[in-house]
Amino acid sequence: MKTRAGHDPRLPIEHHIQDTPQGRELVLSLYTKGCQYRKCSFCSLPTLSALDEDVSAADIKAQIDHAVASCPPAELAVIRRVTVFNSGSTVDQRTLPTEALWHLFDKLAAFPALGEVSLDSRAEFVEDWELDGIKTRLGGRRLTMAVGYETKDERIRNGVLNKGLSEETFQKTAELLAAKGVRLKAYVLVKPDAALTEAQAVDEAAATLEHLLATGRKLGLEVEAHLNPTYVARGSRLEEEFKAKEYRPPRLWSVVDILARMEGKGLPIHIGLRTEGLAVKGGTFRNCGRCDERVSAALRAFTGSQDYGLLKGLDCPCRSRPA
Ligand code: SF4
Ligand SMILES: [Zn+2]
Structure with a gap:
């Protein structure tokens, strides 16, 4: 994999502010050593990361300072949630030194309306002592750990996606989060396997969301799902299947159909339509071309409001055509 040439290690990969059901959210993507997995x-x-190069705690602190300083005071005053990524695991100390993570929480003390912080990580890096340290620094604010679960189907998760995450490890992490009063955000992929038809992909994702809901109920754990329609990322193994015409990304209608199955069940669902500029040409989720923007806009509005009514009036001649 080739890293981004010439990225200034004192600048984050990206940061922006967006609407969520919880209010305004600052999303911060830190530039660190790459995912170890x-x-x-x-x-x-x-x-997007520095791959095998170390990025020092001092440089990561500078990235955090930059993101906070570029947030206009009026915006900073109303930010309810801060989400932090590093193209890997924010609680893996080999990529993001704990000293830099603590600096982040020192800075967040200046956010008067902040109610929640969400951190991305692989499940196996979530540790008892670090959750305690974060919670102490957050005071009474809520902590969410965002973990890539992708699917409840272990054959797809580990055989096809090569995720290297057993159900046992996932459940242990979920138990730890429940014991610590930390929320779980689970990433779920739509159509993660080339062998699935669109209809099977809808069934598969809905079953995964139901499983997450049941896991949360069983453990007394608050769960949110982040549903990502799969796109074909440049340089990924999926790109080879796409080029061999063995894989087509899911239709946006499939995402609408999955949501229709989850209405009224009480699972907050965020739809991830960003590709971070990493998708190959023609390799993103799509509809016929004429309704894509309308359906995407409805899905974005749904994410911000959790209002299923926004998805009800949507239609296009392509919807009933076979995918
Ligand atoms: S999805 Fe897999 S390879 Fe990508 S950052 Fe997460 S653990 Fe690493
Ligand atoms: Zn259409």
Whole structure:
């Protein structure tokens, strides 16, 4: 994998402010040493990182300072949630030194309306002592750990996606989060396997969301799902299947159909339509071309409001055509 040439290590990969059901959210993507795992077949996020190069705690602190300083005071005053990524695992000390993570929480003390912080990580890096340290620094604010679960189907998760995550490890992490009063955000992929038809992909994702809901109920754990329609990332193993015409990304209608199955069940669902500029040409989720923007806009509005009514009136002649 090739890393981004010439990225200034004192600048984050990206940061922006967006609407969520919880209010305004600052999303911060830190530039650090790359994901240690780097084997997931659908992912080329590590290409945004420094890969094997260390990025010092001092440089990461400068990135955090830059993001906070570029947030206009009026915006900073109303930010409810801060989400932090590093194209890997924010609680893996080999990529993001704990000293820099603590600096982040020192800075967040200046956010008067902040109610929640969400951190991305592979499940196996989530540790008892670090959760305690973060929670102490957050005071009474809520902590969410965002973990790539992708699917409840272990054959797809580990055989096809090469995620390297057993159900046992996932459940242990979920138990730890429940015991610590930390929320779980689970990433779920739509159509993660080339062998699935669109209809099967809808069934598969809905079953995964139901499983997450049941896991949360069983453990007394608050769960949110982040549903990502799969896109074909440049340099990923999925790109080879796409080029061989063995894989087509899911239709946006399939995402609408999955949501229709989850209405009224009480699982907050965020739809991830960003590709971080990593998708190959023609390799993103799509509809016929004429309704894509309308359906995407409705899905974005749904994410911000969790209002299923926004998805009800949507239609296009392509919807009933076979995918
Ligand atoms: S999905 Fe996460 S764990 Fe897998 S390679 Fe990408 S960054 Fe690493
Ligand atoms: Zn259409």
